[in-house]
Amino acid sequence: MNYLYIAAFSLLTIGAYKLSRWLFFRYGSPLFNMVFFGSVLVILTLIIFKIPYSMYEPSKDVMTFLLGPATVALAIPLYQNRMVLRKKGVRIIGCVVMGSLASVFSVILIGIGSGMEKFVVISAIPKSVTAPIAIEIAQISGGDPALAVAFVVATGTFGGAMGPTLLKWLGIVEKDARGLALGTVAHAQGVGMALIEGDSPGAMASSAMALAAVFTSIIAPLLVMILL
Amino acid sequence: MLKKTSLFVGQVLFLWLVYEAGNKIVSFFGLPIPGNVLGMILLFLMLLTGIVKVEQLALASNFLLKHITFFFIPIAVGLINWVDLFLQHILALTMMVLISAILAFYLTGFLFQYLQRRSEK
Structure with a gap:
């Protein structure tokens, strides 16, 4: 019986993914962001049929089995853009570190200042990190993986949709600087926007995304220990 | 078809082994970083040193990276709580x-x- 549930929920989730993927590529609206729209579809189905989350959970473990290998494969785009790092490595790392620190510290300040629960703040700390690594960072420091995904998706969607315009308003016009900022803040969605601006900003964004993930994973647990 | 399938499975298995190696090393030495980050760094080093070539992992890595967003849906369903x-x-x-x-x-x-x-x- 258990296997039947797992099969049914996996089919439901794959269907929701396929549908939102199709809608996203058809209409290109951030509303159809695959994680956002896909998970809303699944959640609504569970609510409508009064299925408790505990029944869905075992299928989650089956479906995410390949997430680990997929995350390791993120080394490949980083490797393919290694020339960028070879030329301006120190400068790039320095700027990504500063940007990541700004992100992490502002989350902690606003979170504590507005009286949020500790685990909510912790889950939000890695919100500019690509989702698979953000989930791990949140879990290691005492946050919740689902909340972490929500913050990551919200940041990526805002940063991807508004980032290019915002950077223009802020006076950041140099192409590589824009790419670097997009990758540091808005991870994969930022990389997508940076690629539209050109190959070089795309490579900057892709390297920035990986560096931000590594750097944040090192400092987040320490900061949580000291500050929270 | 069969050859392609076994190639794909083999590549996934290799990525999975690197991932597990990252996890094991992190827990053995009590490192304060996630195992998957170390796995990513390990693969990056293997690519830099030429131990592994990008083409040798192309089939699995292209597929997994293309659909990586899929994995976040079941995790985000936890938001129901x-x-x-x-x-x-x-x-x-x-x-x-x-x-x-x-x-x-x-x-x-x-x-x-x-x-x-x-x-x-």
Whole structure:
């Protein structure tokens, strides 16, 4: 019986993914962001049929089995853009570190200042990190993986949709600087926007995304220990 | 077809082994970073040193990276437990996401642009 549930929920989730993927590529609206729209579809189905989350959970473990290998494969785009790092490595790392620190510290300040629960703040700390690594960072420091995904998706969607315009308003016009900022803040969605601006900003964004993930994973647990 | 399938499975298995190696090393030495980050760094080093070639992993890595967003859906379904919490903090959470993203955008972009312009002079 258990296997039947797992099969049914996996089919439901794959269907929701396929549908939102199709809608996203058809209409290109951030509303159809695959994680956002896909998970809303699944959640609504569970609510409508009064299925408790505990029944869905075992299928989650089956479906995410390949997430680990997929995350390791993120080394490949980083490797393919290694020339960028070879030329301006120190400068790039320095700027990504500063940007990541700004992100992490502002989350902690606003979170504590507005009286949020500790685990909510912790889950939000890695919100500019690509989702698979953000989930791990949140879990290691005492946050919740689902909340972490929500913050990551919200940041990526805002940063991807508004980032290019915002950077223009802020006076950041140099192409590589824009790419670097997009990758540091808005991870994969930022990389997508940076690629539209050109190959070089795309490579900057892709390297920035990986560096931000590594750097944040090192400092987040320490900061949580000291500050929270 | 069969050859392609076994190649795919083999590549996934290799990525999975690197992932597990990352996890094992992290827990053995009590390192404060996630195992998957170390796995990623390990694969990056293997590519740099030429132990592994990108083409040898192309089939599996292209597929997994193309569909990596799929994996976040089942995880995000867990939000069903936090609906009340979200509604309770909706304003602060929105401000947090927006302000922190704008600050990080500005600092990263401004710094890099400044350094670029300075070195061009």
